[in-house]
Amino acid sequence: MSKVNFLGEDNFIRTMKTENSEFRKAHVKQGKFKSFDGTTLNYYFAIPDNATKVVVFAHGFCEFFGKYHEYVWYLYQAGLGFYFLEQRGHGYSEGKMKEPDVVYIDDYNTYVEDFHVFMDKVVMPATSEMKRILIAHSMGGAVGTLFLESYQGYFDRTILSSPMLKMKSVPSKLVIILIRFYAFLFGKRKSMAPRQKHFDAKPVFETSSAQSRARYDYMFEMRLKDEHYQTYGAAIGWGLASYKVHDRIFKNISRLTLPITVFTAGQDHLIDPDGYREFAAKVPHAKIIAFENSRHEIFNATEETRNEYFRQVLEIVESV
Numbered sequence: 001m002s003k004v005n006f007l008g009e010d011n012f013i014r015t016m017k018t019e020n021s022e023f024r025k026a027h028v029k030q031g032k033f034k035s036f037d038g039t040t041l042n043y044y045f046a047i048p049d050n051a052t053k054v055v056v057f058a059h060g061f062c063e064f065f066g067k068y069h070e071y072v073w074y075l076y077q078a079g080l081g082f083y084f085l086e087q088r089g090h091g092y093s094e095g096k097m098k099e100p101d102v103v104y105i106d107d108y109n110t111y112v113e114d115f116h117v118f119m120d121k122v123v124m125p126a127t128s129e130m131k132r133i134l135i136a137h138s139m140g141g142a143v144g145t146l147f148l149e150s151y152q153g154y155f156d157r158t159i160l161s162s163p164m165l166k167m168k169s170v171p172s173k174l175v176i177i178l179i180r181f182y183a184f185l186f187g188k189r190k191s192m193a194p195r196q197k198h199f200d201a202k203p204v205f206e207t208s209s210a211q212s213r214a215r216y217d218y219m220f221e222m223r224l225k226d227e228h229y230q231t232y233g234a235a236i237g238w239g240l241a242s243y244k245v246h247d248r249i250f251k252n253i254s255r256l257t258l259p260i261t262v263f264t265a266g267q268d269h270l271i272d273p274d275g276y277r278e279f280a281a282k283v284p285h286a287k288i289i290a291f292e293n294s295r296h297e298i299f300n301a302t303e304e305t306r307n308e309y310f311r312q313v314l315e316i317v318e319s320v
Contacts, residue, residue: 191291
């Protein structure tokens with residue numbers, strides 16, 4: 001495996017603002033493209049000289065490229081290229097609501113088709129001779145899995161990191177029907193869902209998905225400085241679309257044939273572990289690796305867990 005020096009806690013923010021910033025200025029490029037319905041989506045990429053493999057990211061709910069600055073740096077140091085699409089309604093991609101901190105989607109097929117257009121228009125023409133690896137986190141894990149079930153031949157391997165195969169606290173089918181009826185009747189699909197909240201510029205590290213304070217602070221500082229990064233709460237429509245994801249994924253689960261590794265977090269307050277158990281039973285060739293002491297964001301966990309996660313990711317990608 002390539003030698004990559006993983007950052008600790010004390011030197012993280014200083015290094016991100018110096019060496020990592022210099023790396024991004026020198027090597028990372030930004031691009032935009034029109035999706036299937038004319039929505040303009042934003043992406044970032046960097047390809048080292050002589051790279052033979054490229055990682056394509058599908059990020060999670062309310063995330064943006066800045067949260068992955070450390071991640072893509074490690075890949076680049078290992079000689080790996082990357083493409084990072086900011087999904088519809090996130091970061092500098094279009095699709096935001098009038099309240100820009102609220103995330104809405106009509107259906108997950110929209111995310112999947114955005115990703116399909118991204119692959120066809122941007123990634124495939126530039127990487128036709130390269131191995132391609134999908135790394136998908138949380139909501140992106142749901143999007144990525146649905147994409148793989150619909151479209152074959154785009155990737156050689158997949159890593160799902162805390163994928164949203166099954167959400168926690170999903171209402172009963174009757175309640176979902178009532179919510180859908182209410183949202184339709186009163187035009188509330190794009191309104192913020194109950195128990196969600198707007199971005200209030202107050203850090204909540206203790207109840208966040210991260211265990212590294214430095215990494216949380218780095219990300220939160222970007223949120224404070226840029227409205228594009230202040231996505232924070234789900235619209236009712238996003239919730240309704242997300243409730244359907246589990247059944248959709250497992251309806252076509254037999255279509256998953258490529259090598260898959262699933263990293264799971266034992267202290268995850270967002271994902272129902274029953275989804276992982278069901279996935280393991282129905283996709284027997286998938287390798288499930290549990291980080292029992294991690295919260296949802298394993299790449300932002302404690303140092304020992306985080307370093308082992310990155311070590312395994314690099315080992316998997318380099319083995320393709």
